Amino acid sequence: MALVQRNIFKVSAILARCNFRTYSTPVEEKDIKKSVFISQSKDIFANLALENWLYKNFDFTNHHILMLWQNEPCVVIGRHQNPWLEANISELHNITEQGVKLARRNSGGGTVFHDQGNLNMTFFTARNRYNRKYNLEIITRALFREFGVKLQISPREDLTLRDCKVSGTAAKLGRPSAYHHCTLLVNVNKLCLSQALQKLDVGIQTNATKSIKSKIMNLCEENPKVNVKTLFKAIGWEYLRTPALTIKDGGMELANTQKGFQMINPTEQWFPGIEEMKDELQSWKWLYGKTPKFTISRSFTVPENLLINTDVPDDLKIAMVVENGKITDVNLFVPPGLVTGGFSGDVNVITSLIGQKFSEDVLDNLEWSLGALVSDKDKFVTDCVRQVMTSV
Structure with a gap:
């Protein structure tokens, strides 16, 4: 089976494959299908809008989704954070040739830096099946199977390697849907990361969520063969070959019964209403106006x-x-x-x-x-x- 089922859909076709939100009765594990969506955009606002669109419109009762995505350089703060406290706001435009964007996501948690050395993953399920540990196990199994890299899951449910963090994580738990998203540090520009997140003590008093600094490392420092392109394949297949609710290897026999890989274009034509969501995410009112007092x-x-x-x-x-x-x-x-x-x-x-x-x-x-x-x-x-x- 090819890595990606490259389907060029009209909007009616892509939406026909979506299970729109209903309030279905519970289903058995064997009846839950899985898809891997790969975003074709590297725009942080388009990808956050796609994440939000799926969360609000898709019914995950019998269809779970793993969304894989990358971004151009950006700082992504949590919903309840203070951008002036978390990011080097006045210098973001100078850090890379194209600058570093600032974005606020819908989920809580701390601040992360993204560039194309990150692999971002969003695991969508129904709310009653949310399981962060399950998702992290998928990632660790994929890294070990493909590269022999053995990650640990910390008590805080971060992925670590040699006592260093290699992931950032956050979640949104609603009714009836939920998602857990995390970013994996593969070959991130750590100098740009440091410059984008470097902050002095500027005397801010606030109840906003504050990020906790941690020692980090890239996966390529452990194994130079690890790269984002290969991880798209490795993690995607690991997700498809694992049953929806339990961590065990169903092999390619199970993977071949799933809905497979789909390239997704987060545009208005494919996902009606997504442009409005994107505009809101880019607005001053959302980026700065949502900051706690x-x-x-x-x-x-x-x-x-x-x-x-x-x-x-x-x-x-x-x-x-x-x-x-x-x-x-x-x-x-x-x-x-x-x-x-x-x-x-x-x-x-x-x-x-x-x-x-x-x-x-x-x-x-x-x-x-x-x-x-x-x-x-x-x-x-x-x-x-x-x-x-x-x-x-």
Whole structure:
């Protein structure tokens, strides 16, 4: 059997193969069929939209799907994360020749970096059959069968090799469907990964989910023969030769009874409504507006040459509150030694900043916003506020 059953479908044909959502009665394991979908797109937003489309429209009662996909360089944060805390936002466009995109997925969990050295996998099932351990066992068996590489499944249900993580994982559990997706580090550019995810402690206080840093390695470091192209085949066949609910080898006899491999094109023609999903995933409202409320606070030492009539230097302190991606409050504490005429203490709500998006675009208003301060100190105070905005 060829690796991929290359079917050039009209939209009616591809949709005819889909089991659209119904509320069917339970079925036995032997009656559950499997498909491997391989996305032809390397656009993170198209692939996340395809994942969401299948989750919302497909009935997985008697048909499980493994979706295999790759992306051009991107940082993918979890649904409940803070992009300014997780990614090097201001430098993403400089890290590779084409830049690194930022995306927020629908599932929870931590931040991951993707490039074409990753293999991404999404396991779709009905909610009552969600089994992350089963999915990870499929991957470990495929790696061992094809390359002799023996992965471990950690207590946190990550894939590890020599005490290093080789995968990232997340899930979405709904009714009646669920999916578990993970990314496998095969030959990822670790320098770009480090640059994209490198963050300093910028003083953000938030309840958003925070990523846990781990030591990582590529599978090709263990066995140079491991590559993404071969893994498409190895993991796909391992999935098809394994029964839907139990980890045992059904061999090619079982694999040949499944629905096989299908090349999938995540476009509006194939999946009506997917473009709207893609547009939403690319929108500022989704990428940044979904960020949980946070406060960023910074202190700056006032240069001695700017201090006036004080023997007790104090710091300039700035705090910004950001909610739904927009600035809702700003507080400046201007130390007495920085100003003349008795002007000191908290300067609340710099009104021109309130309600604006938390982005570098807001910097254009700073000089006007801070015009009430003593003129010869404006530059220092303005630069401090600028640093708060650009440090993330």
